[in-house]
Amino acid sequence: MKLYDADYAPSPRRVRLFMAEKGLSDVETIKFDLPKGDNLNEEFATKNPLKKVPVLELDDGTCISEAAAIYRYLEETCYGKPLLGETAVEKAMIEMWDRRIEFAFLVPVFQSFQHGSGIFKDRMTPVPEWAGEARNNAAAFFTILEQRLAESTYVAGEEFSAADITAVVTLDFAKVIKLRPGEEHPNILRWYELMKQRPSYSA
Ligand SMILES: N[C@@H](CCC(=O)N[C@@H](CS)C(=O)NCC(=O)O)C(=O)O
Structure with missing residues (x-):
């Protein structure tokens, strides 16, 4: 899987912290320069029609955007202490x-x-x-x-x-x-x- 990411931007940082808490350290990352507009193209719109990061692209091509949805996917698929609760x-x-x-x-x-x-x-x-x-x-x-x-x-x-x-x-x-x-x-x-x-x- 790979993460579409950006320095300084809070939403992708939410995902990076979540991954770090889960012990995921080797995820491929594609860094966008947001002020420059790296995200504003039709190819990226096929991954997230809102053209925002983060996007987590799975190996089968499925793209998950919205930090909270990525939290959910990682919680369900990764080992490590639960971060979204148990009861x-x-x-x-x-x-x-x-x-x-x-x-x-x-x-x-x-x-x-x-x-x-x-x-x-x-x-x-x-x-x-x-x-x-x-x-x-x-x-x-x-x-x-x-x-x-x-x-x-x-x-x-x-x-x-x-x-x-x-x-x-x-x-x-x-x-x-x-x-x-x-x-x-x-x-x-x-x-x-x-x-x-x-x-x-x-x-
Ligand atoms: N609700 C979204 C917010 C995503 C979002 O606003 N991302 C910002 C960076 S923090 C972005 O990509 N901005 C680029 C733009 O608006 O062109 C989430 O939780 O992922």
């Missing part, structure tokens, strides 16, 4: 937090960056006023995450999971809009240190 409750909690983080944190960070910087103005119309609103939406998630991490060691409970991967990747990427946790977020900072100590963090 029905664990699975639901992890998916709930993963979706909350993706929709209420990662997407607003993306939007703030893309609309504020104009990095993809060759493929979308940046609306600079939306950058500030999206940043406020992302910042509001800090309160939710802080409350959650005051009651549990990891995002979805007492075990590390895929929800932590999505959260730490988003928190790192939020640097591009200068959004950082502060002293009013002691539990996020405590959890962030735990994340940085994991060998997968450098993936």
